[in-house]
Amino acid sequence: MRILVTNDDGISAEGLGHLAAAAAELGDIVVVAPDREQSASGHSLTLDRPLRMREVREHWYEVDGTPTDCVHLAIRGLLREAPPDLVVSGINMGLNLGDDVTYSGTVSAAFEANLHDLPAVAFSQEMEAGYSLEAAAAWARDFLAALVGFGLTSETLVNVNFPAAPCRGMRLTRLGHQLYHHTVTEKFDPKGRQYFWIAGTPEWIHERGTDHAALAEGYVSVTPLHLDLTDYPGLESYAPLAAELNGDALAGAGDGERRGQ
Numbered sequence: 001m002r003i004l005v006t007n008d009d010g011i012s013a014e015g016l017g018h019l020a021a022a023a024a025e026l027g028d029i030v031v032v033a034p035d036r037e038q039s040a041s042g043h044s045l046t047l048d049r050p051l052r053m054r055e056v057r058e059h060w061y062e063v064d065g066t067p068t069d070c071v072h073l074a075i076r077g078l079l080r081e082a083p084p085d086l087v088v089s090g091i092n093m094g095l096n097l098g099d100d101v102t103y104s105g106t107v108s109a110a111f112e113a114n115l116h117d118l119p120a121v122a123f124s125q126e127m128e129a130g131y132s133l134e135a136a137a138a139w140a141r142d143f144l145a146a147l148v149g150f151g152l153t154s155e156t157l158v159n160v161n162f163p164a165a166p167c168r169g170m171r172l173t174r175l176g177h178q179l180y181h182h183t184v185t186e187k188f189d190p191k192g193r194q195y196f197w198i199a200g201t202p203e204w205i206h207e208r209g210t211d212h213a214a215l216a217e218g219y220v221s222v223t224p225l226h227l228d229l230t231d232y233p234g235l236e237s238y239a240p241l242a243a244e245l246n247g248d249a250l251a252g253a254g255d256g257e258r259r260g261q
């Protein structure tokens, strides 16, 4: 098995080394990761400048771009002749839960793999007292081995979050929701110019079955995600609006036709 390893914390991040070592126990690895931290870069693809890829050691490459750039370049460029069977992203230094997944470079790298018909797993670690990347990596290795045996699919990505406390097992979860308060700090730089800094601690909305609830109770959270953001109930609820607009438009077009005759 060939495994592509990436992250959004950068090629030097501790979590990447642990995940690469875990993946190397399961197959041949290639690491392609950003040359610096790209957290919260979302699913950003760089189109306005050239990208450079540099081999920093055997099978390890850094890219001066986003996590999505890394996966895209790896699959469509570097590994074009021998594509990976699986893409893993992380271990991110910090959780990627609930509404935060769309900001996450870690999760977006896995989404990018799905877009290229490859299965992908994203791993993130809660950074509270007691966390262990060694324990998380060992869990990740066993989970990946079991997942491969179960059957990989490129239809969904698997978003895995590790609690800081020793984990009690895993739970299959759905995305939760959080509220961020007071996220914008306004200050003045030494030249007197105003600046803003976005940072906040989420307040979780406690709901059973969510990724956050699993973490809060000391479980590894495993959430299958897919890129289809369609609101299926919305197709029904907006139907009257579409009918109204189409009715008017058709009536208008009909009038026009009549007037033109």
Ligand code: MN
Pocket: 008, 009, 038, 039, 040, 092, 093, 094, 106
């Ligand atoms: Mn990160």
